Amino acid sequence: MFRPALSLTGLAAVLGLVAFGAAAQTTAQPTAESVTRGGYVLRAAGCLSCHTDSKNKGQPLAGGRALPTPFGTFYPPNITPDKDTGIGGWTVEDLSRAMREGRAPDGRHYYPAFPYTSYTGMADQDVADLWAYLMAQPPVARANQPHELPLPFRFRALLGIWKAMYFEPGRFAGNPAKDATWNRGAYLVAALGHCGECHTPRGALGGMDGDRPLAGTAKGPQGKKVPNITPHAKEGIGDWRESDTTFFLKTGFFPDGDVAGGAMAEVIDDGTSHLNDADRAAIAAYLRDLPPLPGP
C-alpha cells in the first residue's frame, strides 16, 4: 500500500529542491477518479476546518478563518482555484512544495500553523489527487488577509531558522515490522490527519516534542487543554476500546455519551466522520499500539 521512502526524494526535499515524481501530471487533465480520491484526501487531511470561515458563512476553502495561537492570529489563505486570490495558478509541484516543504511558489516560507510539518509525510499520489480535487472546485474570489503577528514572529525570514531546527521533511516511511492496517493508521495519524499538531506538546518555540508524541498538552495551539490520546491507562485513552475510538471519530460521542466540542468537533464534522470504516479502524489500531505516556 505504501511506497518505500525514496531516499533521493528525501534528500532533494532537504536541499529545498523540487523532485516530484508526478511532474508529468501538471499539464495532463486530472481524471475523475483522481478528483474523487482527492476529495477523500481533503477529508483525511482536515483542510476544510481551517481554510473555511464557517463562523462568518464563508465559502468552503476560501480561507479567512481566524486562527488564534500563542504566536499571533493566523488567517489561513484561500485555496480555491481562483486565479487572482486563490491557488488557480498552482501546478501540482507548487502544491507539493507547499504541503511537503512549507514553501510558497515564490519561495517564501510558510508559518507552521499550516501543518506541513505533518503533511511532509504525504504520498505522491495523495498530493496529486488533492491537487486534482482542489482544481475542480468552484473558484471563489476572496483576497487573503495578512496574519496578525507580534514581533519577532512577523519576520518570515526567521522561519528558515525555525524550519532548520524543527522541521524534518520526508515522506512517510512506514514500519515493515507492522501490518498494513497499522501502517495505514500511522500514515493517517502522523501525516494526513496531523493529529500531533494539537495532541503533541510543543516547546517554547513551537517545535513538537518528539519524545512525547500524542501525550496531550495543558496549553494547545488555541491555549486550551488537549487530551493525551496514547493508551495510558489513567491519563490517556487506555480504557477506550478500538470500537470506542472508531465510534468517536465517526459520531463525536465519547464512551460516556458526552459529545466532543471545540476543535475536535470540527475535526470530526469536517474530517473523520467522512472517512471509511477501514480507515477509522486503522487509526484506532495505531493509537492503541502507541507507547503509553503519562500527562499532560
Place this chain on the structure above:
Amino acid sequence: MRKITLAIAASLLFGAASPAFAADEPENMIKYRKAVMSAIGGHTGAIAGVVKGEVSFVGHVEAHARGINEMSKLITQLFPTGTDNGAFKDTRALPAIWQDRAKFDAAAQALQDESAKLIEVAQGGDAGAIGAQLQNVGKACGSCHKPFRAEKK
C-alpha cells in the same frame, strides 16, 4: 374571589405560572442541570453500545430515545440568569447562553426534533439507521455545546 386574587398576586410575585427556578439555590440548580445532562449522556452512551454491536438490545433503543427526548424538553428551564461559569466554578455554562438566548433555545429545540426522529427510527429496529440518526442527535448536542459550553480545564 379573594382566593383567586391571592393566587394571582402570588403567581405575579413568585412567577408560579412559570417554572419557579428563581427560588432555587444556584448551586443546587447547577447540580440538578448536570444530573439531567448526564441522564441524556447515559442514554446516548447506551444507544452507542447497541450501534457499535457490543450489545444486541436494538429493542431498547426506543426507550433510550424517549429518555433523551423527554430530557431535552427540560433544557431551556435549566439555565436561569446568573448561573454561568463566571459566577460559579462548578459549571461550564458560558455567559453566551444569556447573550444569545434565542440561539440557545433553538439549539435545545433541535435536540428535541432530532431525538423525536430517533424514536421513529428506533421503531424500525435497523441498527445502521439508528446509528445514522444518533449521529444527527450528536450534532444537535454539539451545536449547543460548541458555542455555549466551556471546554474542560
